[in-house]
Amino acid sequence: MSRSTPTKRVAILGSTGSIGTTALKVLRRHRDRFTVTALTAFTNNDLLGQQVAEFRPTFVGLVEDRPERRSDWQCGDGCLVEAATRDDVDIVLNAVVGAAGLDATLAALEHGKRVALANKESLVMAGELVLAAAKKGGGEIIPVDSEHSAILQCLKDHAPDEIRRLVITASGGPFRQWSSEQLRNATVDDALRHPTWRMGRKITIDSATLANKALEVIEAHLLFGVPYDRIEVVVHPQSVVHSLVEFADGSVLAQLGAPSMELPILYALTHPDRIADADVPRFDPVAMSPLCFEPVRSADFPMLALGIQAGMRGGAAPAVYNAANERAVALVLEGRIALGDIAPAVERALETLGTTPGATRSEILNADAAARRLVEDRFECSRS
Ligand code: NAD
Numbered sequence: 001m002s003r004s005t006p007t008k009r010v011a012i013l014g015s016t017g018s019i020g021t022t023a024l025k026v027l028r029r030h031r032d033r034f035t036v037t038a039l040t041a042f043t044n045n046d047l048l049g050q051q052v053a054e055f056r057p058t059f060v061g062l063v064e065d066r067p068e069r070r071s072d073w074q075c076g077d078g079c080l081v082e083a084a085t086r087d088d089v090d091i092v093l094n095a096v097v098g099a100a101g102l103d104a105t106l107a108a109l110e111h112g113k114r115v116a117l118a119n120k121e122s123l124v125m126a127g128e129l130v131l132a133a134a135k136k137g138g139g140e141i142i143p144v145d146s147e148h149s150a151i152l153q154c155l156k157d158h159a160p161d162e163i164r165r166l167v168i169t170a171s172g173g174p175f176r177q178w179s180s181e182q183l184r185n186a187t188v189d190d191a192l193r194h195p196t197w198r199m200g201r202k203i204t205i206d207s208a209t210l211a212n213k214a215l216e217v218i219e220a221h222l223l224f225g226v227p228y229d230r231i232e233v234v235v236h237p238q239s240v241v242h243s244l245v246e247f248a249d250g251s252v253l254a255q256l257g258a259p260s261m262e263l264p265i266l267y268a269l270t271h272p273d274r275i276a277d278a279d280v281p282r283f284d285p286v287a288m289s290p291l292c293f294e295p296v297r298s299a300d301f302p303m304l305a306l307g308i309q310a311g312m313r314g315g316a317a318p319a320v321y322n323a324a325n326e327r328a329v330a331l332v333l334e335g336r337i338a339l340g341d342i343a344p345a346v347e348r349a350l351e352t353l354g355t356t357p358g359a360t361r362s363e364i365l366n367a368d369a370a371a372r373r374l375v376e377d378r379f380e381c382s383r384s
């Protein structure tokens with residue numbers, strides 16, 4: 001890029017979260033290339049206010065209306081789509097957590113934007129719709145997930161038939177070395193102690209159950225067009241090798257880096273270019289040694305296989321898996337059910353709803369709502 005290149009204009013949905021704040025940290029270093037033109041948050045009025053004072057976006061949205069909200073800020077669910085479709089936005093970083101990010105992903109792609117996608121749930125629940133929206137509107141999805149960023153960086157322009165296998169790495173989470181017996185008594189606090197990544201609470205629980213890895217396998221299948229039987233998961237506790245691609249000739253490429261989201265976020269903004277950034281944590285092979293790889297203990301982490309099966313089944317099954325998991329995780333975080341209750345509840349939701357149609361947005365949202373209701377009924381927990 002030359003010095004005269006106009007800055008790219010970025011909207012950050014979920015700017016107060018883990019990915020959102022890390023993205024602003026990265027963008028603060030690259031004001032010559034990027035301008036933040038829109039910010040949205042869910043409830044955190046104070047942090048959003050600080051971000052607005054620093055970055056001076058033209059659009060600000062706070063989903064939950066607060067008495068202290070500034071009168072020129074938008075509120076309500078619609079503010080995500082509004083931010084994602086503005087004329088003064090080129091790149092939409094969707095860093096919202098959960099199914100709440102779906103409409104913004106769809107709308108941004110339909111409006112021809114680049115979506116830097118952290119919100120994997122929107123792609124997983126409505127894969128075909130999201131890909132169709134990109135095709136129709138001319139938008140593109142660039143993954144923020146470190147594993148998918150790694151794969152994208154390894155793939156370059158290789159065609160799908162040149163890829164023999166994708167190997168997605170998983171840290172293994174806090175329970176990697178726990179016995180089946182210990183796992184039965186694991187608590188939410190145990191699950192929130194992730195060994196290598198500091199993230200929002202929902203994805204931290206998903207990392208402990210390996211539901212996050214199932215979402216990532218589905219995400220990889222959709223993004224890179226590789227069949228499920230050629231996507232593998234391997235446990236790599238150091239979280240340094242972010243994923244591997246095996247090509248048809250047997251050559252394997254991997255992308256490595258310190259366990260930090262700064263690089264995948266930056267790359268999602270600059271792809272296919274790379275720009276200098278001296279502050280992204282540097283990789284030191286000696287300090288990072290030794291690197292280990294282990295098989296997944298599938299029987300002890302049933303959420304992985306359940307999710308991959310849902311992906312293979314297609315239709316509304318991935319939306320049912322995602323929604324049942326999302327609702328169950330929220331109940332775990334509220335202390336209303338145990339960690340071990342998640343997998344049986346999701347399995348039951350898939351048995352009941354796994355073959356419902358999921359071709360349209362309304363079918364997907366119906367399946368999503370039905371899955372949440374099933375989980376609530378199972379534990380007699382209402383939305384209160
Ligand atoms: P987080 O909980 O820290 O932040 C979530 C953000 O979304 C917050 O800004 C919040 O205000 C907003 N939000 C929450 N609910 C909302 C709703 N209903 N409507 C509108 N906005 C809402 O989560 P996070 O860890 O930053 O994760 C965000 C997304 O990125 C998730 O999909 C996660 O899977 C993905 N991701 C995160 C990491 C990571 O390192 N944190 C890595 C890879 C992918």
Ligand code: MG
Pocket residue numbers: 145146147216
């Ligand atoms: Mg990831």
